[in-house]
Amino acid sequence: MDEQRRPHILVTGAAGALAQQVIDRLRETCNLVAVDFREQVYLGDDIPSYCIDFNKRSFEDLFRRYKFDGIIHLGRIMSSQLTRMRRYNANVLGTQKLLDLSHKYNIKRMVVLSTFHVYGAVAYNPALIDEEAPLKSAGLSADLIDSVELENLANIYLWRYPDLNITILRPCNIVGPGVRNSISTLLGMERAPVLAGFSPMMQFIHIDDMADAIVLAYNKPQRGIYNVAPEDWVAYQHALKLCGCKRIPIPSIPPILPRLILRTLNLRSFPSYLMHFFKYPVVIDGRAFAREFNFTPKRPLKEIFRFYRENKKPV
């Protein structure tokens, strides 16, 4: 009988720690299929896992074979990975392919993971940025364009095809065990670079809380764009201190100087195009998501930072 059928969900970006947390939360109640652009991951015998490029024709076979009801698209390649062109192909063209197929195969629910980076870090940012704010990031750095374009694409499909039921999530810094993004790497370092004289306000969300948020979002078919962030804030340099990092100041003026230094050092954890995020605050307002999906993060900042303080030297 049809009513007995468990929902079939495609999860992209399966090699990431966040996707695995989401999969763990859904595997009891749903039939999952995991894909990743980068590598094939083993997730147990009950979850088929593929290493596949969304732009390849064989990707459509998955839609034919598994008859998905929903898609959780977490497979955005971060700005610090791969070359700009490969990232563009994967993030923008790949996402368009995914959205096209979702429309073609009558998918009923989609959650797309974006990032707060799309707002862009500029000196004139107000605090508690709403979802309606313009996405200034594309004007700041070519390396963040693919993030903005991914969002814009999802946005077009969100309004053009209401039946897809797309929800776009823009989380603040996701941190915690297993996370490999720039900010998490910085918090885990013994010595972390800072821009002298700048310590912008930041928000952090624990990976477990973010996985909860994604599952909550998936389960309530409420279309729209939502920021995801706890109602707690801390200055960047204070966060480093609480994580037990020694701070290495990089001269911040004139602006050409830090850019030159960072380009020369070519740090993956502190790339020059993310420099402004360590200079000016991008504080987002997560209250709309909290209200709509009844979401409250459970892990406080102190607990998050304790993890980094106690895991300076991985075994």
Added chain:
Amino acid sequence: MGLASYLKSRLIPAELDSHINRIRKPIGSLGYDPWGYNNEVMKYGFSLTRQIYDKYFRVEATGVEKIPAEGPVLIVPNHSGQLPIDGLLIGYALASREKNPRIPRAMIERFFPTVPYLGNLLNEFGAVLGDPTNCAKMLANGEAVIVFPEGVRGSGKLYRDRYQLKRFGNGFMHLAMKYKAPIVPVGVVGCEETIPAIADIKPLARLLGIPYAPLAMPVVLPAKVHLNFGDPMMFDDLEIPEEQVTERVEQVKAAISELIDTGLSERKRLF
């Protein structure tokens, strides 16, 4: 005892500590709010400002009790003196009042966040980038906000233009109407004499990327400052044409002008 705790014990006596803690702010688990205000750093700022307020400028504040004890309120003073000393003194006057103290938020120039160290420090003391979104969100949070509608036109004016109000923007009135916030006008007398400027070197300002480059003595003179707080003014939130909003702004401007005249007539000497 570490250096930090020694300094704290010297600079922040217990009564000051409890005074600031008594003013409850909506802050997160690490003492910050979204705009960067920090309760602990604020205590140092308060302690330092007390010396400046009492000993250096010997401020006389009249009518500070007219600012409501709670809820959103816009405090609208005249601006002068090249540096935002007037905002600091008004903020201290309200934060230090015996009954119902409040820590107001000052809206600062867009230039400050780009200045290393100073930008963050101002944020930690409660100053916030002068953006309408910031002001709106803070009024929605029920905060007391200090707004200088003259902006850089006011703070950068020359000594020969002292106590002449420059053009007021209308933004603060729209926000006051929308959030049903009373407007408390303030007349500041004395700050014009703290850094008297005789010229503005515009090419230098452009070169440095700052709003103005005053030709003035590189010291802050200890002028005696008078703060006169006026009665709260309430405006309804009806949809009205911009012309009428400007008329309302003019009413506030006139009230400030009157308060400045009162201050000037009460003033016995410059220093």
